[in-house]
Amino acid sequence: MKVTVSRKAHFNAAHRLFRKDWTFEKNDEIFGKCNNPNFHGHNYELIVSVTGEIDKETGYVIDMKILKDIIKSEVEDAFDHKNLNVEVPEFRDLNPTAENIAVVIFNKMKSKLDSDLSLEITLYETPRNFVTYSG
Numbered sequence: 570m571k572v573t574v575s576r577k578a579h580f581n582a583a584h585r586l587f588r589k590d591w592t593f594e595k596n597d598e599i600f601g602k603c604n605n606p607n608f609h610g611h612n613y614e615l616i617v618s619v620t621g622e623i624d625k626e627t628g629y630v631i632d633m634k635i636l637k638d639i640i641k642s643e644v645e646d647a648f649d650h651k652n653l654n655v656e657v658p659e660f661r662d663l664n665p666t667a668e669n670i671a672v673v674i675f676n677k678m679k680s681k682l683d684s685d686l687s688l689e690i691t692l693y694e695t696p697r698n699f700v701t702y703s704g
């Protein structure tokens with residue numbers, strides 16, 4: 570019997586969507602206002618879902634305190650109030666779209682979880698736009 574537990578988190582971060590190997594005009598055509606060279610910010614909302622068997626002794630799929638601590642170390646401490654393009658190494662050569670941010674969060678968190686647990690990341694860039702990645 571597998572059960573999914575979820576925890577919400579959020580972080581504020583700045584980014585710019587562009588490719589270094591494209592001209593400004595090409596970036597402007599594809600990314601529009603998101604190509605602003607002075608960056609812009611989002612209030613990102615995150616839902617982290619972990620699926621696994623209920624532990625017979627504890628009754629937990631995962632101790633929420635452990636999940637909270639992994640979100641803090643891998644996401645909040647790494648991204649909150651940061652410029653993703655400039656300050657977060659994963660995005661030095663990776664466009665920080667919501668899609669790519671979700672994949673980066675997934676990879677960072679997956680490596681910290683027991684291998685028998687499944688992970689799904691849902692990332693809201695705005696209240697209406699969100700992406701989901703589960704590996």
Ligand code: NI
Binds near residue numbers: 609610
């Ligand atoms: Ni944006």
